Amino acid sequence: MSNKLPNDLINHLKEDPEFDIEAFVYKHEEEEKTNSIRINPLKSFDYTSLGIAGSIPWCTEGFYLKERPIFTLDPFFHAGCYYSQEASSMFLAHAIAQLSLADKPLKALDLCAAPGGKSTLLNAALHPQSLLVSNEIIKARVNILSDNLMRWGNPNVVVSNNDPSAFKHLPGYFDLLVVDAPCSGSGMFHKDHAAIDEWSLANVKLCSERQKRILAHSLDSLTQDGYLFYSTCSYSKEENEDIVDWLIDEWGMAPLSLSVDEAWGIDQTQSPLHGAHGYRFYPHKVGGEGFFFAVLQKKNEQTTFSRKKIKLDRNNAPQALAKNWLDMEGLYTFAHHDDLHVFPKLYEVDLKALQQVLYLKNAGTPIGKLTGKELVPSHDLALSVRILPDLPAIELELDEALNYLRKETVDPGVNTNNLKGWVLMRYQGVNLGWIKAMPNRINNYYPKELRIAVL
Structure with missing residues (x-):
């Protein structure tokens, strides 16, 4: 070099x-x-x-x-x-x-x-x-x-x-x-x-x-x-x-x-x-x-893509469920396999058009997987700017936050309010991801592929 x-x-x-x-x-x-x-x-x-x-x-x-x-x-x-x-x-x-x-x-x-x-x-x-x-x-x-x-x-x-x-x-x-x-x-x-x-x-x-x-x-x-x-x-x-x-x-x-x-x-x-x-x-x-x-x-004249022939498929995804987690103004819900996504309603037809001609890695925010009538929230949902601010959450100190981001075991002692179920982990008011609070333990749901692996 x-x-x-x-x-x-x-x-x-x-x-x-x-x-x-x-x-x-x-x-x-x-x-x-x-x-x-x-x-x-x-x-x-x-x-x-x-x-x-x-x-x-x-x-x-x-x-x-x-x-x-x-x-x-x-x-x-x-x-x-x-x-x-x-x-x-x-x-x-x-x-x-x-x-x-x-x-x-x-x-x-x-x-x-x-x-x-x-x-x-x-x-x-x-x-x-x-x-x-x-x-x-x-x-x-x-x-x-x-x-x-x-x-x-x-x-x-x-x-x-x-x-x-x-x-x-x-x-x-x-x-x-x-x-x-x-x-x-x-x-x-x-x-x-x-x-x-x-x-x-x-x-x-x-x-x-x-x-x-x-x-x-x-x-x-x-x-x-x-x-x-x-x-x-x-x-x-x-x-x-x-x-x-x-x-x-x-x-x-x-x-x-x-x-x-x-x-x-x-x-x-x-x-x-x-x-x-x-x-x-x-x-x-x-x-x-x-x-x-x-x-x-x-400046040259350009023929324009027509959206008139695009027909939307029947959307059977539950629309009300996402409102429990996000501000849904201007958004709608659609399902891709088991994943539930939210996307701007203004571009619903556009998304269908893009799907027909492109390979899409992702569209909108995947908010979680449907298991029956329940939603298992995704990491994407935790980091969404549309997530509701009053969801259950635990505030962490820096060492606790880094421990969580390494996907290590979370000390149940951080759960001072004895919260149950899906809970956000926060650092200085900012969402980091999810845990699931159980009676005697906490399950760390930070994605394995994103964890801090090398210090």
Whole structure:
């Protein structure tokens, strides 16, 4: 592993006579890394306990940390109170605000979504009645995406595992398409020196071709006048500005500009053919890693997916049961095998449409399994932002909370009110998961696959 930057990359950056290559190289020789989080606005907790160093100027919920904590040992992390996200990539929040995309409900697709940073950002920044389809192309990465969105706690999300070509079957369906494209990764060199050894001009070319394929297969799903957010963590113009020019030439996309405070240190670039605006983040100029971002709007006419032929199946799921556990305003219940889910009623037909053309990993919030007329509550329900606040609960101290998150035996002594049945475990008012309180013992129902296994 080396921290010596590739000569081909250095020569490429030197083509800009105003680029400070010495400062760029020096920054990459430093071992100091920027640490940042983005808080979940729907889960209240004392985030100052994490050691806040300052605010991220382009994201209201983003904060720099004085040092990187051990997230594994923080109950707030496991409860979905915040997401550890690289600061530069939070720039999506600024674009959403600038374009007023949170003013009304819309349908958004995060095409290359794992591990979930941008999806959780979209879920927080867009209108609360929006629908988010969070897709991951690589099957092995879908579970971490689903887990992170489960922690975030909103029911208006569908998680899917599909090749971009599958979205051709939903023409003109989405109002916002987010493509954080797989790339050669040079923007991560400061954070991850191991990535340097994997970089080459041949890989840049390969990634550029892959990016075009991903975009070509998915752009039909964007409605006319819909927005494309395109981003990479690469410094190569072949993966950035050249792709923007290709989108304009081949797809008739219209580039848009955003107003950016000069004090933020973001480089505003123009593509070589059309002068389209792009936004570059360099670690020696901003508090973040390398990142490229561009916004385009679809102007060509686009045939639109029709929902008229979609027939809803008879829904035999009990609708009243969920009201004992959640605020069900605007939601309905449906069953998938033995699991009961809640999902926005506004998108009931949409869910049926998505099921017909996509492989779905999850839809909405699975709230538990039906056993007769009883519900065995799920971990997803415990972390839902819709869960009722007055359900039976036990407040834990830090050591007790970590013991619970390790899925170790829970001391019956914590049950000072002698509660019975399904009980929430909380840390500083935030739900962590379920126990079942029995007369002489407590059963720990924290999911085995999520437990703290390594300290």
